[in-house]
Amino acid sequence: MRVAELTRRVRAKNAGPFRLTIDCFCATDADWRRLCAALPAQRVAQALAAGPDTVTRYELPSLRVLKFSLPRPGVQGAVGDRDLHGAQWALVIEALVLPADA
């Protein structure tokens, strides 16, 4: 089961030049609960090669959203930055394979 199968959209976006925020939108309460159970902050950190304790996670039941915020993998526009707006990192999260019991 991939994150993409439990979400109707994953959106990544800069939150200023130094931070990135990723919103996982679920279509149903059941999908949201399964996603929350299966996707800890450490998994997102690992997927984005970020420090294990740098990702903050928010569960937003009324929106059926699971949100992650972290320092940007590189400062926006600096040498080595590949995506000025940070939007394409969403694809890495969408592709994550969740545990079989998710």
Add this chain to the structure above:
Amino acid sequence: MNTITDPTGTPARPADSTRVLVPSGVLGLGFDREALARGVALAPDIIAIDGGSTDSGPCYLGTATSKYSQAVVAGEWQELLEARHAAGVPLVIGSAGTCGTDNQVDALLEITRDWAERRGVAVRVATIRTQQDASTLIAAHRRGALHPLSTTAPVKAGGRDGERDGARDGAQDEALVDTLAACTHIVALAGAEAFIEALREGADVVIAGRATDTALIAALPLMRMGLTGMTGLSADANTDAGAAAGAAWHAAKIAECGALCSTRPASGVILVDIDAGGFSVQPLARGACCTPFTVSAHMLYENADPHLLVEPGGRLDVSGARYEALDERSVRVTGSRWQSDPRYTLKLEGTRALGHQCSSLVLVREPRYVQRIGEWCALLEARIRSDIERHLDVPADAVTLELRRIGVDATLGALEFATGTPVEVGILLIVTAADADTALDVARLANPSLLHLPLPDDDAMPSFAFPWSPAESVRGVLYGFCLDHVVEVAHPTALLRIAAVTIGAPAGEAG
């Protein structure tokens, strides 16, 4: 409660509410003309639009330039001046010209002057300049008035947007002095109080340098609700003032990107009605709707903490907000809270030059090279590096080489998870060096290898496709954001320069 019912059937609003018309998320992006005209007919108290952001990258602040076409900006700004004239209410813009430097304030002032003179209309314009001298900020830093927002620490839930605890040392202090001195431009983000002061000057038009996206929308409702004095907004979250200010700031956050909080994000025009008990929001383009979901979800957008929005002088807490559909296209929001901070701070943005860049692009279509593109790129990089060492008198670490494989992993780099053989690969060479001559010389030195480098077992010399001549593109100076700090100020407009002038026809001859 006295209410006002609009002729078009929009929901009634409290008579003491403040109606803010937001034409779009940013000047230059376009808006629905018919929807704007409808907004003007709905008797707004103010028209407010954002003009910029850091989101397009550091080059604009680095060079004090605007990302949008000047022709488009001038055209849209004149349309808004006409709309303002028709509505007879103030028009405010913040973050003029993307980056909000003083020259961008001047540019909008000149467009305004041209319009006013051509139309024979007297316009009182207030300007809010927010560009900062490094020396002023270095002095503030020496007084301990600059506080870092963490760039590497976790984004702390409920904290001040990752603010670090107070540990400081001398080396860090001096590094920050050097950074400030090296900045090409620095701007402070103005809060609502600056706009209130400008509006109190009797301004028809307010043109501000860098400001928070929300401040220009929150200002008039805060002012009309009597919530700000010279020392800034002072309200505790659990008081009536905290609730009223919460309504103003939350409405501002929802409306700051225009119709992005609706089902038709590109349609631009949004109307918010703000009173002490809450606010309502509606899009004005035909077919667009605001729903409790689209409105509440907008708090997530470009915001690290979905419950908190940190602003100059305090923070908005929407964790207790309630969203209720008024009809199929309008939403009423209540329960948001504002908490003033004990100290008033302005966020800073600064850019410095990081080096000079040149780029080259070569297209590899030949199947056996496409199949072995990783091997070829490794050979290519080694060849360029050895050529630099042989021919150029620069230390190896003075030149940064990037070879991005378009079609393979150029977007995600090491995080790319998809595999497969593409039809073709674009190799984007990016050279970053300390000076422009070196960057160009390295790109030229790489040219024959990009064009002809064979695989070791290939007898024939290949030739790949350069899409243009010259193959090298001079990208100029690379700028980088280098400040993630706030400056503590004695009062909200302490570092800002507010002035008012009447332009166009003399007062009394206004048409």
